[in-house]
Amino acid sequence: MTSDFRGASADAVATLTGELETSVSGSPEVAAQVSRDLFSVATTLRGEGALRRFVTDASVAPEARQGLVGQVVGGKVSEQAMGLLRSAVSRRWTATRDLADALEHLSVVALVRSAGGEASRLADEMFAFGQAVKTTPALRDALSDPARSHQDKARLVEDLLGDKALPATTSLVTQALAGTYRTVAVALAEYQKVAAAAQQQGVATVRVARDLPEDERARLAGALERQYGRPVHLNVVVDPAVIGGIRVEIGDDVIDGTISSRLDDARRRLVG
Numbered sequence: 399m400t401s402d403f404r405g406a407s408a409d410a411v412a413t414l415t416g417e418l419e420t421s422v423s424g425s426p427e428v429a430a431q432v433s434r435d436l437f438s439v440a441t442t443l444r445g446e447g448a449l450r451r452f453v454t455d456a457s458v459a460p461e462a463r464q465g466l467v468g469q470v471v472g473g474k475v476s477e478q479a480m481g482l483l484r485s486a487v488s489r490r491w492t493a494t495r496d497l498a499d500a501l502e503h504l505s506v507v508a509l510v511r512s513a514g515g516e517a518s519r520l521a522d523e524m525f526a527f528g529q530a531v532k533t534t535p536a537l538r539d540a541l542s543d544p545a546r547s548h549q550d551k552a553r554l555v556e557d558l559l560g561d562k563a564l565p566a567t568t569s570l571v572t573q574a575l576a577g578t579y580r581t582v583a584v585a586l587a588e589y590q591k592v593a594a595a596a597q598q599q600g601v602a603t604v605r606v607a608r609d610l611p612e613d614e615r616a617r618l619a620g621a622l623e624r625q626y627g628r629p630v631h632l633n634v635v636v637d638p639a640v641i642g643g644i645r646v647e648i649g650d651d652v653i654d655g656t657i658s659s660r661l662d663d664a665r666r667r668l669v670g
Contacts, residue, residue, distance in 0.1 A: 403503075407496040410489040411503060415596075417485055418504050419511070421478040426512040428478055430565070433508035435479035437573055439471055440501035444578075453487040454497050460488035502578060506570065506592040513566040517597050518631065521590050523567040525633045527559070528586035541575065541582050551575050590633075600630040602648040605656070607640040622648065 403411045422429035443450045449470065453463045464484045471483065482504065491497050513520045531538050537558075541551055552572050559568045574585035594601045602622055604610070610618070615632055622630040630648065643656040 403492070403496060403500065405492040406490040407492040407500065410486070410491060410496075411500050413489070414482060414486055414500065414504060415507060417482060418507060421481060422508055422511050426514055428476070429508045429512035430569070431476050432479045432482070433505040433512065433569065435475035436482065436501045436508065437505040437576075439475065439479075439483060440498040440505065441576060442470075443498040443501070444495075450498065451494055454491045454494045456490050463487040499578075502573075503592055505573065506589050507596045509566045509569055510593045510596045513564055516564055517593065520564055520566050520570075521593050521601075521631050523559075523563045524570060524586045524590045524593070527563075527567070527571055528583045528590075529635070531581070531583045531586075538581075538583075548575060590631075594631050597631075598628060600626055600628055600648055601633060602630050602646050603633045603635060605635045605637045605640050605645040605647075607636070607638060607642055609636050610634055618644075618646075622646070 418432070422432055443453075449466070452458060453467060455463070464487055467483050467487050468480070472480065475483070483501075486497060486500065491500075510517050510520065531541060540546065540554060543551075552575060555571050555575070556568060559571065570589050571582070571586065574582045574589065579585035579588060591601055600622070604618065615634070619630055619632055622632075626648065641657040644653075645656050646653040
């Protein structure tokens with residue numbers, strides 16, 4: 399799944415995002431419930447091919463598509479989620495799979511809204527858990543083990559995060575277990591991009607040999623904001639291989655001012 403929608407799907411997601419913002423405005427509880435509802439329906443659509451094809455078939459009248467969705471999920475989701483679903487199935491989609499992907503995308507946006515003023519903390523916690531999965535083989539294996547049930551993996555996430563993380567973080571990590579993406583870490587990285595976009599931010603991965611003090615982080619964030627014209631959330635990775643200096647990755651751009659890269663350049667020149 400990707401959040402890079404195109405054509406009619408991009409237009410639909412933009413409209414639905416605006417509708418979502420209105421429907422959950424000012425209520426973290428409603429936002430959290432809408433997120434759960436939308437993700438549940440996305441899962442259903444991925445598992446029910448006939449339903450997915452019917453509700454994305456542009457040759458079927460929108461009223462018929464809305465009616466079927468009402469029959470399938472009516473009474474099982476919140477009023478706000480039902481309104482969004484009726485709107486979603488009435489729209490055109492570039493690809494059949496895009497509707498389910500869009501609902502998952504919207505569920506992430508809703509969870510960001512449920513975090514209120516702690517959206518930055520949510521992004522930090524998602525990144526930290528993703529890094530833990532990448533660097534801890536036992537955790538990575540436990541979360542990817544096909545022999546373990548989804549419920550068992552969800553309990554493991556709850557045990558690990560518990561009251562140490564925001565409820566929205568736990569919910570997003572649990573969603574990441576669904577297998578929409580190749581790995582949990584990839585899912586969380588994509589979720590963080592969606593979260594940043596919802597906050598009108600960029601995301602930069604910063605690799606350093608030692609952790610950056612808050613004042614240095616602030617200066618770097620300010621410099622990147624001036625360069626890219628929008629706030630930038632920093633994901634700081636402490637990597638001893640850097641030796642010194644700093645490497646910044648933001649989108650397709652790489653700013654490499656590390657000592658290790660300069661040494662590599664010197665070696666190549668000597669060999670050449």
